[in-house]
Amino acid sequence: MFGENGLYPILTLLLASLVIMGSPGPSTISATAMGAAYGFRRSLGYVSGLIVGTVAVLLAVAAGVVAVLLSVPHGALVLTVVSAVYILYLAFRIATAPPLARSDDQVAAPAFSGGFLLAVANPKAYVAIAAVFAGVSVFQDRRLLDTTVKIALLTGMIVAIHIVWLLVGASLSRFLQHPTVSRAVNISLAVLLVVATVFAVVG
Numbered sequence: 001m002f003g004e005n006g007l008y009p010i011l012t013l014l015l016a017s018l019v020i021m022g023s024p025g026p027s028t029i030s031a032t033a034m035g036a037a038y039g040f041r042r043s044l045g046y047v048s049g050l051i052v053g054t055v056a057v058l059l060a061v062a063a064g065v066v067a068v069l070l071s072v073p074h075g076a077l078v079l080t081v082v083s084a085v086y087i088l089y090l091a092f093r094i095a096t097a098p099p100l101a102r103s104d105d106q107v108a109a110p111a112f113s114g115g116f117l118l119a120v121a122n123p124k125a126y127v128a129i130a131a132v133f134a135g136v137s138v139f140q141d142r143r144l145l146d147t148t149v150k151i152a153l154l155t156g157m158i159v160a161i162h163i164v165w166l167l168v169g170a171s172l173s174r175f176l177q178h179p180t181v182s183r184a185v186n187i188s189l190a191v192l193l194v195v196a197t198v199f200a201v202v203g
Contacts, residue, residue, distance in 0.1 A: 013136040013150060017157040020132050025124040026087055027054060028165045029196045030094075030115075033189035035169025037097035038109040047166045049112035053119025054129075054158045061129050062147055086117055087193060095190035129154070 022028065027050050034043035093110060119125060132154065139146040172185065 009136050009138045010149075010153065013132065013138065013153060014157060016135060017132045017154055018161070020128045021154075021157065022161040022164075024192075024196050025128070026122045026193065026196055027119055027125060028161065029189070029193045030087075030090060030118060031162050031165040032169035032172075033094045033186070033193055034110065035166045036172040036189055037094050037169075037186050039173050040166065040170035042109040043166055043170070045112045046110045046115040047162050049115025049117075050119045051115075051159055051162050052112075053116040054122075054125055054162070055155050056116075056120055057122075057125045058129050058133070058151060058154055058158065061126070061133050062151055086114075086121060090114065090118065091190040091193050094193065095187045097186050 031043070031047050031050055034046050037043075090110065133150060136150070137146055138149050169189075175181065175185075
């Protein structure tokens with residue numbers, strides 16, 4: 001279906017999305033922290049919210065909604081404040097999560113709605129997705145097809161990136177049965193989440 005010239009921009013798009021969207025940021029770090037603090041299965045709801053919320057940002061970028069939103073006075077500031085407040089709360093939840101050996105289903109992990117909220121209020125998501133989406137054209141003379149293909153490819157990358165970061169965190173959970181080790185790792189991930197958010201906002 002694609003000639004040589006068609007495959008090159010697709011590979012460029014996928015590589016750009018991996019580097020820009022897959023780099024450490026509030027969304028990806030929180031997926032890893034959830035996997036470490038609550039395990040893979042109990043973190044799936046939250047990470048599903050991250051994925052759906054990030055796809056919503058992608059669709060908003062594609063439709064031009066983000067440009068309109070950010071042009072509204074204080075629109076970007078409101079997003080940043082909402083994101084910062086929620087991420088601080090989330091960091092507290094991660095830092096104080098009990099060791100997996102002691103946790104049970106009565107200790108609720110952050111839910112789908114929490115992941116969705118962070119994703120749509122994540123300042124990095126808008127910048128990263130807009131940069132990738134606008135930076136590469138797959139079909140230069142067919143705008144609708146170009147937009148559709150990029151949405152499909154980037155949606156796949158969003159799912160893959162978040163699942164990989166979740167698996168990285170879940171792989172750490174086997175080492176977190178000891179209370180002291182678990183607390184140290186959870187606090188470290190919580191701090192990393194806050195630092196990643198600061199860099200996303202300042203950068």
